[in-house]
Amino acid sequence: MIIVITNETNDPDKVRALLQNHPAFLSLEPHLTDEARRVAYARSFTAVAGVEVPYPLHVIKNDISRIETAWGLTK
Secondary structure, three states: OHHHHHHHOOOHHHHHHHHHHOHHHHHHHHHOOHHHHHHHHOOOOOOOOOOOOOHHHHHHHHHHHHHHHHOOOOO
């Protein structure tokens, strides 16, 4: 999901729309932190220098890593 959306656009507003409509996000959303959920639904985003993916996806990516670790999916 992160790669697909990043390849499609870097515009944070478009990212938000693509993210909210992606089937993987719909199943992931209930497991996100409040911060990640806020970023996914916010109207505007703060640009983060040096981040390769758009800021909203950067936050979601960090939450995915947290969830994978909590569920024992990573080593």
